[in-house]
Amino acid sequence: MKKLLCAVLTIALLSGCSVLEPLTEQEQLSQQTLGNLSPAALRLMGNENIDIDHDEVMEKYRAYLEVSTDEELRIRTHHRIANLRLQKDEFILEGGDQSDEASAKVFELDAGRESIADYEKLLAKYPDRNDNDLALYQLAKAYSLAGEPFETIRVLEQLTELYPRSDYYLESLFRLGDIYYANGVYDLAESSYQRLIIRGSEGNKYYLNAMYLVGWSQFKQNRYDESLLSFTSVLDFEFPTEETITLASIGQQSMLKDILRIMAITFDYQGDWENINQFYAGIGRRHYEHRIYETLASQYYNKKYYKSGASTLRAFINRYPQDVLSPVFYQRVVEGYTKARYPTLLRKHKKIFVETFGVGGEYWENHTLAVQETIKPALSTYIWDLARFNHAWGQRIKNGKEKKERLQEAIGWYGEYIRSFPDAEDTAKAHFLLAEVAYQTKQYPLAKDHYEIVAYQYPDYEKAAESGYAAILTYSKHKPKKADKLIWRQLTVASAMRFVQEFPKDERRGQVLVNTAEMLLAGQYYEQALVTANLAWESEGNLSARHRYGASLVRSHSSFYLEQFVEAEQAIKEALSYDKIKSKSRNDLREKLAASIYKQGEMAKASGDNELAVKNWLRIAKLVPESDIKVSAEFDAATLLMAAEKYEQAVPVLLDFRKAYPNHRLVKDIPSKLIVAYESQENWRSAAFELQKIWQQGGNKEQSRIALFQSAEYFEKAKDLDNALVMYKRYAHDYKRPFNPAIEAHHKLDVIYLAQGDDTKRLFWMNKIVWLHLGAREDRTDRSKYLAAKSAYELAENERIKFEKVKITLPLDKSINRKNKRMKAAMERYTQAVQIGVLEFTTSATFRIAELYSQFGSGLLASERPAGLDELALEEYGYLLEDQAFPLEEAAIEVHQKNAGRTFDGLYDQWVKKSYGSLAELMPAQYAKYEKQVSYVDAIR
Known part of the structure; x- marks a missing residue:
């Protein structure tokens, strides 16, 4: 009996723990829809093994009932037996005694049934007991275990109706709400949670979760406004201050995150970010309001709805323009467009950011230094980006108007950076780049100001000296108004002298x-x-x-x-x-040299030193013989000597003057007049020599050039071909421009050497004609084109002759290489003639190219056979030669066809005709009647 009593007490103690344990906050928050009523786990005391099982304990309780006469203890014992049976069912479901898979499946069908029968019997037998709330609670648990949610609801509703003061009342309401919610009966779930909330928060551990789940129930019923108000109540209750959010536990943070998420989704369902504004305009501002904007924006960004995300963040900024988070949110707008790769919107919003939060603006002035410091990094980056972008765009773009606008905008942004961050490390660079852009846009006063700032306010900057020098150059570029010229020149001099002083080692x-x-x-x-x-x-x-x-x-x-x-x-x-x-400058200097010496003579005369005066005046003729002053100087020297009665000295001076300079003013005209005389007498050779002297004297470069060419022409007219060759060659070597006379000089050399029969030199100058024309580009003329094509063709003909002289003999590799080399040289020249584009030589050159291929192929086939080959070997050798000759024949056909195809362009000359003839031989089936085909084509045209 003592043993039985101990067992009963142990079971009573254990069963006292057998109540439904409420879900933790974290468990509640982790569920968006609540599951079925969860069974409570049996808590064991300690870790020691208990050798007794549920059945044994229940059997001892039944034994007790057989001997017990106390009605109250018997009722309690019946309760204990029902509780133990329920615990056993729970234990098995959790993998206890009957964990075998087959047994478990059988058990699942009967789980809780015996317990249900026990509790129903007890409640029916003892309907008025005060502790029937516990029986109802356990009965609901058993029904839940049996998978009968509606019976569970019935029993819990009965418990909450009959026992409003029961210890299980609050939990039962919460479990009711859970079951309704899990089964999609959201209105009844809401009602259950609301009844919990009505009981108040004091002593109600389900109060917060019920508020939270009311919001969810309303959301599930599409009652979005009520849902938002319910979630707001949760946030107000759990997070009354910003500090409570900062100190929140992991579970609280998870709840906060979930509520913000579902509220953001709700606002999105209702329309968009504007609904947030409307909602909080109605209920009043909340300290956590920004988190909803941020959450909704994040949802948009995660879906890559970049514009919607940006609009959400900007909605908060527009609602609270002076909030400390406004610049932070705007930075997210910029980051979003950066990630989205929307360059136009990115620049637009960087600009708006600067305009809204920039240094000196309303926002800037209304906030503390600490807030200003948080804005500075983004502000400086955006301003710099805008400046550099517009600078680069302005440099790259061709459109003049847009180029000017972009560069002007770059100046504005560089200026904004300098104004906003005068002490930044790269402010000197901003000054420098602003100066560079201003210089490029010809805003020289602005450019020189910033160059000088860099040079003299940032002397350690790497481009300080360069800026100082650039400032001086900028001064020289500006053309001030007449009234300001003097001041501008003085400023220029001052800047230059400052540069010299500040940068003495430059x-x-x-x-x-x-x-x-x-x-x-x-x-x-x-x-x-x-x-x-x-x-x-x-x-x-x-x-x-x-x-x-x-x-x-x-x-x-x-x-x-x-x-x-x-x-x-x-x-x-x-x-x-x-x-x-330059010639003029040199002449002017020499004149001034003569004047300086003459002035020295005057000063000597004024001081009474006549000997020194004469000496200076006579020096002029030696130092500056071309100067007109020397005439006056020598005459003045003679006059002074005569006046001093120094006749012996004066006479030689006068004689030398007359002899040396009898026609001084006309000396420079003598050669040109002689040339005119020689020309009228057709004394071309003498005229040529005078022209040669003008060329040899130098002086005016253009005059020298013309004299050189005309001298060559006159020697040619005089049949003095040797001198003509000398002068034409000199002209060809010295002058490539102007182009027309240059090409004619080369052609003259070709003609003269042709007349003299010097083929080697003629080939040299024909080659020069080709390359001179090809290098002339825009200076080319029809004349140069013709001469170049003609020269290229004749050079090709020379190579062709060499090609034809090479015979294909044994050993084939050596003779073929020689012939191939000659063929290549000829083809390059013919191709050159074709590319130059003179039809007269295009068709003939094309024909020659085709014939080169054809002749090479024919030569291969007709080439000498090796000795000692039998008939089969000779036949095989022939096949090999045909294999080598076939591509050449194909190439000849292709080129001839190209030449023949020029008939479609209206061209039909002897070379086209010859191509048709060659094609008739090479492809008789197709071209044997080419004349008839040509006539047909002509008839069509």
């Missing part, structure tokens, strides 16, 4: 000094110009020959105007040493 320092000296000279600041030019002259290692020449010019002119004539003479001589001076 290799362009000397050049800048020269340019500055030239500007000072142009402004008639002779003393400053002279000082600056002398500084440049001292920078010898940094001056090119061109700039040393410039420095010499400034020194000479400044010294001359300052009446420092000795210094002027020296500087002019230095300038004249420059070998790239």
